Amino acid sequence: MSTDHPPHSLERVRAEIDRLDHEIVRLLGERYRRVLEAARLKAEVLQVAAPERQRPVIARAEARALEVGLPPQVAHAAYAALIAEFVRLEEQVFSAHRDAQEESA
Numbered sequence: 662m663s664t665d666h667p668p669h670s671l672e673r674v675r676a677e678i679d680r681l682d683h684e685i686v687r688l689l690g691e692r693y694r695r696v697l698e699a700a701r702l703k704a705e706v707l708q709v710a711a712p713e714r715q716r717p718v719i720a721r722a723e724a725r726a727l728e729v730g731l732p733p734q735v736a737h738a739a740y741a742a743l744i745a746e747f748v749r750l751e752e753q754v755f756s757a758h759r760d761a762q763e764e765s766a
């Protein structure tokens with residue numbers, strides 16, 4: 662279904678939303694794998710949250726939202742939630758790594 666032929670029924674709109682969600686989650690999976698790579702490149706848990714990096718990432722998402730006609734507060738809320746969860750997962754990578762080191766010591 663292309664955007665040249667907008668869907669007219671609720672069913673068709675929902676089918677298009679489902680198709681987009683499929684792609685969005687695929688992209689989130691790619692992003693998650695890069696976040697794990699970033700975690701592996703950090704020397705200590707204090708580097709995980711990196712607020713100085715979070716701010717421009719969220720600002721860029723808001724600016725991109727404006728370009729594509731998405732209310733920027735939606736991009737802000739989505740990215741703040743995503744990053745909070747990614748930070749939590751990165752912290753788990755660190756504690757698992759620390760536990761493994763302690764066990765082998």
Ligand SMILES: C=C(O[C@@H]1C=C(C(=O)O)C=C[C@H]1O)C(=O)O
Binds near residue numbers: 718744
């Ligand atoms: C991926 C990183 O780690 C965390 C996750 C971020 C993200 O999901 O964009 C950004 C900064 C950090 O809070 C990073 O430092 O780049």
